[in-house]
Amino acid sequence: MSFEFVGKFLPYFNDGLIITLMISACVVLIGTLLGTLIALAKLSKIHVLRWLANIYIEIFRGTPMLVQIMIGFQLLGKIPLPEFQLGILTEDLSRLVPGIIVLSMNSGAYVAEIVRGGINAVPKGQTEAAYSLGIRPTATMFKVILPQAIRNILPALGNEFVTIIKDSSLLATIGVMELYNGAQTTSSTTYQSLSPWLLVAVYYFVVTFITSRLINLLEKKLGKGYTK
Template sequence: MNFDFLPKYLPYFNDGMIVTIFISAFVVLIGTLLGIVTALAKISKIAPLRWLANIYIEIFRGTPMLVQIMLGFGLMGSISLPTFQVGILQQDLGRLIPGIIVISLNSGAYMAEIVRAGIEAVPLGQKEAAYSLGIRPRQAMTTVILPQALRNILPAVGNEFVTIIKDSSLLYTIGVMEVFNGAQTVANLTYQTISPMIFVALYYFVVTFVVSRLLVLFEKKLGKGYAK
């Protein structure tokens, strides 16, 4: 193993990780919003909404993300969009946007089940108390039940963020210049394979480890604040 390439090619990893974090944060935000909407549709009393929600969840949970990315890019990648620079890496919006959309749809399917479980975990007494105060069911869901459910699922949302940081590496297959694609570029430029892959694996580990620890600290702080 030889890491002499790092002084010259480190920007490929650093700039790529910036793109990876951006993609992951965007995906988790969109995926969580999709998950909330889909979860509410799944527990709705309107049958067509339940059917649509179940179809969406089953399709995206039952097929590989890599296949979804390739199909999504095939359907959307023909749109010509501008490019921009993130440090040393050139980003093509015609590749980045389809990738974000597809991974967000995948994340939303998983988040829907997480949100549904969080809603169902809210004690029945909370619902009954809201109804007894004259709060309508829809208003009770948005002001009483859903806020408690979202607080309960925060750890799962954090875990989804860590998972997406790793899974976003699949976007290299459609040419998105994230950190793994940056490592691939370094491997091609230096004619080395093992060393750049080992370094990017360590980079992923450090970032996900730090993010995980920060999320644990945030959850503990939130728990203390809630206890008061």
């Protein structure tokens, strides 16, 4: 086992990490918004919306993410999109964009259940109190219920965000140049079967550890002065 390759191939890891963080940030944003909408649809009094939300959640939670990525790439990967250069990496948007879309849709299904559980955990008296003050249902949900639900769901959302960072490595199967792909390229070029994977594991661990700690700090900050 040797780490002599680090000096030459470190840019593959560093630039790959930037791509991984970009992917994760996009998926977190889109997945959270999508999941919140799906959760609201599942809690809706409109039967069709509940039905569609349930089907969506069951499909994306009931099939492997890798299969979803391959299907998404076959459906969307033929759309011609430009490439862009990031350091040593040349990123093909016709591969990156389908990957982000699929990861976001998958994340949305899990976030939807997290948000739904958080909303249901808010005492019904909060809704009744808001209605008695003349606050409309939509305003009640977004100004009264959801802010309280965030406190309940933040730990689970944090776990989902960490999972997204790790699951972004699956996009290497469709040729997305990210952190995992950096280790793959290094391993195949240097014929080092272990060292590149140990290094990339360190990268993933450091990022997920920092992310977890930041989420814990945010959770404590939101919890200050709050009693159920």
